[in-house]
Amino acid sequence: MRRKESGEKMKCRVAGLFAVVLISLAVLGFSYAWWTETLTISGSVATGELDVGFANNATQCSEYITCKAILVDTDNDGDYDKIDVTVNNAYPCGWCNVTFDIKNLGTIPAKIGTPILEFNDTALSVSLTDASGGSIVGKVIDVNGSLSCKLAIHVKEAAEENKSYSVTVTIPVKQFNAP
Numbered sequence: 001m002r003r004k005e006s007g008e009k010m011k012c013r014v015a016g017l018f019a020v021v022l023i024s025l026a027v028l029g030f031s032y033a034w035w036t037e038t039l040t041i042s043g044s045v046a047t048g049e050l051d052v053g054f055a056n057n058a059t060q061c062s063e064y065i066t067c068k069a070i071l072v073d074t075d076n077d078g079d080y081d082k083i084d085v086t087v088n089n090a091y092p093c094g095w096c097n098v099t100f101d102i103k104n105l106g107t108i109p110a111k112i113g114t115p116i117l118e119f120n121d122t123a124l125s126v127s128l129t130d131a132s133g134g135s136i137v138g139k140v141i142d143v144n145g146s147l148s149c150k151l152a153i154h155v156k157e158a159a160e161e162n163k164s165y166s167v168t169v170t171i172p173v174k175q176f177n178a179p
């Protein structure tokens with residue numbers, strides 16, 4: 001019985017306290033609300049890199065011509081983005097082939113665009129193909145993969161003696177899914 005009494009006393013006290021709390025909350029302007037919880041998604045997107053370079057350069061030329069191809073790292077990023085080709089003692093019907101690989105050094109596949117070949121077409125004919133003579137335009141090089149290419153320089157009969165003819169080849173490369 002005593003226990004029950006004290007239990008009831010407690011209930012009263014609790015009820016009293018509750019009432020006080022209620023009043024004070026009301027005074028402070030609080031109102032009751034349903035419990036709520038919020039879920040959050042936080043994301044980060046890191047991009048990859050499109051990077052290609054030259055490798056495995058070699059030259060071959062007709063007799064009496066000397067030819068060399070040197071790889072150059074113009075932007076000092078550790079890979080070769082330029083080939084300097086020097087052909088000496090050329091003559092009409094002489095030729096020089098430069099073979100090389102275009103390597104994909106990036107993290108996404110690379111697609112070869114349309115190369116721009118600039119040269120004096122009265123004195124020279126120049127072509128850039130894959131190793132077997134096919135077009136490289138639109139070829140996709142997988143990550144860590146490579147494409148074997150051949151730059152063929154042929155000297156025409158109209159070439160003059162003791163002259164220097166320049167050849168510039170620009171190969172645009174884009175991400176694999178670019179049009």
Ligand SMILES: [Ca+2]
Nearest residue numbers: 051052077079
């Ligand atoms: Ca590079």
Ligand SMILES: [Ca+2]
Nearest residue numbers: 073077079081
């Ligand atoms: Ca470089």
